[in-house]
Amino acid sequence: MTESSTTEAAASGDTGTSPGVESRYGAPKRRISAKSQRWMILGALLLALAAMIYFTVGNAIGQITHTDVGYTIVSDTEAEVDFQVTKDFDATVQCMVHVLDNSYAVVGADIVTLGPQDGSNPEDRSQYYSTDVRTESRGVTGVVDSCWDAD
Template sequence: MTESSTTATAPSGMESRYGAPRRSVSKKSQRWMILGTLLLALAAMIYFTVGNSIGQITHNDVGYTITSDTEATVDFQVTKDLDATARCMIHVLDSSYAVVGAEIVTLGPQEGTGPEDRTQYYSTDVRTETRGVTGMVDSCW
C-alpha cells in the first residue's frame, strides 16, 4: 500500500474532529418543501376563516324612538345561523350615558335557505326609569 492510497481513505483533521460534511438538500427537494409549506399555510388560512364565520353572531343598531318618559323602541338587525337561538341585551341611555332601561331579547330560529336569510331586523320596546335619549344593542350571544 502506498502512502497516497492511505491518505485518500483516512479522514482529514477536520473530518475526524467534526465529522463528515453534511450533504446539501437538492433543488428539487427544496421546491417540494416550499410548496408543501405554502399548501399548509393556505389550508390553515381557510380553516380559520371558515371556522370563525360559522356560528358567529353580529348585530347592528338601526334606530330608536323615544316614545315617552317611561318607554323607548329600539330597532336593530342580527346576523346569526338560521337554526341558532341568540339573546341580545338592549340598552336605553340618558344624556349622561347612564342606562335607564334594559331588556334581554331572545331571538329563536328563523326560516330561510340561503346566507342572505341569516340577517333579520327586529324591534323591541324597552321600559325606562327616566326619559332616555338613545337606544342601542349592547351585545348578543
C-alpha cells in the same frame, strides 16, 4: 509517538499530522436540492392557505354578531330600538338591549329572545329586529349591549 501508536496510525491512513476535518466534525452535510426546496416552500404555502381558510370559515359558523340600526325615543317612558343580529338558522339567541340617557346611564333595559329562523343562504343569517323598551326617564339613545346563545 510510540511504536504501537505509529503502526496504528499507519494502518488507519493517518500520517501523524493533524486529524482531518471529517474525523473532527463528521462528514459534510448534503445540501437540499433546489427542486426539493421549491416543493417544501410550495407545501408550506398550501398548508398556510388551508389553515387560513379553516380558521376563516370556522369563525364564521356559529358566530353571533349584532349591529345597532336605529332607535326612536317614543316618550319619557318608552323607546324603540332597531338592530340586526347574525346567527345560525336553528340557534336561539338572547340580546340585552339598553336605552341610555345623556350621561350614558342605563334608563331602560330588555332581554329579547330570538328563536330559530327560516333560510338557506348565508345572507339569510342576518335578520332585522325591533323591540320596545320601557324606561325610567327620557332616554337619548338605544343600543344592543350584547347577544349570546340561549341553548
